[in-house]
Amino acid sequence: MTTSTPLVVFTDLDGTLLDHVTYDWEPARPALAELARIGAPVVLSSSKTAAEIAVLQDRIGLTGHLAICENGCGLIGAGSGAGTGDHAALRRELDRLPPHLREAFRGFTDMPTDEVMDLTGLSREDAVRAKTRDFSEPGLWLGDDAGRAAFVAALGALGVTARQGGRFLTLSFGGTKADRMAEVIAHYRPARTIALGDAPNDIEMLEAADSGVIVSNPHHSPLPRLQGEDQGRIIRTDRPGPSGWNTAILALLDRLGLNKERQGHG
Template sequence: MTLIVVTDLDGTLLDHDSYRWDAAQPALDVLKDRGIPLILSSSKTAAEIAPLRDALGFSHCPAIVENGAGILEGGDAAGEDGGETPYRRLRAVLDDLPAALREPFAGFGDWTAAEVAKRTGMGTESAVRAQARRFSEPGLWSGDEAGLEAFLAALAKHGVSARRGGRFLTLSFGADKADRMAEIAPRYANGDTGPTVIALGDAPNDICMLEAADIGIVIANPAHDPLPPLDGEAAGRILRSRLAGPSGWNESLLSVINGTNFGV
């Protein structure tokens, strides 16, 4: 049986605070040894994911970027696109909103690299890469819930939707991690048989991907409230890790891919 692994990064494969993946190295090594593709799926930009994907040793695999708003193809060095981009159109929509709706939202495009670094815990160089956006805008809402509802309703009139992640509210023109996972998976079909897709994530913006996968693994993250019961969890198709972050990623993934039911 052909397997592919699709994984969120922050709080899942990467430690929520340190962004390290050391604890997941044994499972990463098994994926490499067995030729199992690792598809990174994150709110991060292509500019952020490309060097990380190289460091992990999976530069040949496509990656899902900016919460599913785009795909970074295998081998792509993530050079910046010229001309008009969905991100520039999105920023224009934001800036055309009435001030009362616009002012409580602050996104990466509103902050300096130093501010992005402070709010994310990144280094300044990483923060600059996080601002090299093509498709979506993560940010924080400082107003009340009623204001947020009005803000999202105004954006929806322009085709802009919002998803909550572990840290930020991310705006885009649609498509999510599950959509991109469905787009990528057929590339790994064996004849008429599609691959078995294992997805791992920890945050609300991962739910669609976890529920759409053949096997979903919710990674514990004590930095935020646990995800609610998911569709397929009662039937055993979605599991929950015992440990948090990359330690939970490592233990859970090894348990699944070494299981006799999965033929690997």
């Protein structure tokens, strides 16, 4: 049965709710506690796999909330599980590319677990979960910019899209985080939505929400100015990662009048 809530928060993980380097989320604990107090679900929305996200939900205290996995290819919870495309078919299309293009992309499936650990800083268990793909293939482009453009164009001719995240270029048969937002909204029926992210693959999600937050990430170039920033519907944080996340959420709750009860008892 669907429920109703004053607010749903959609959030990217790496570089947003999680620190880009350490994956720490503790600085966001005050805002997460306030969201829990008002009954606002936090929907993790990431290029991470369902296996990775389930563990993070348990760690952060978000077990049972819906979540968007593999860059919008899949939705976790509410009897869902179906997604966009198939990982084995995606790999077959990738291997159809001319050798000079194929060899310049090194995906997670191409990497042994130790290499994924080195690139990401994940534990062995988390790296194994990161390699357990259902729909998409993240990886590194090892060639030059012209080669990358040719790679993306060749994939496009095969029906494969390439989206840049905070660390990796992720390939899939389509689907964005914003594509899954409508399903989540239909389930929770929130009065308002907030989305937070730091990378190009978050743009549609940020622009689709009632309020968007671009979280500062000094580890890569900032996002271009987005539709909605001039009107103040999308804002940017000064602080990076979970610290910026925490400050932005608390400020938005103030603006929306959703923490008046807490202020009245403080």
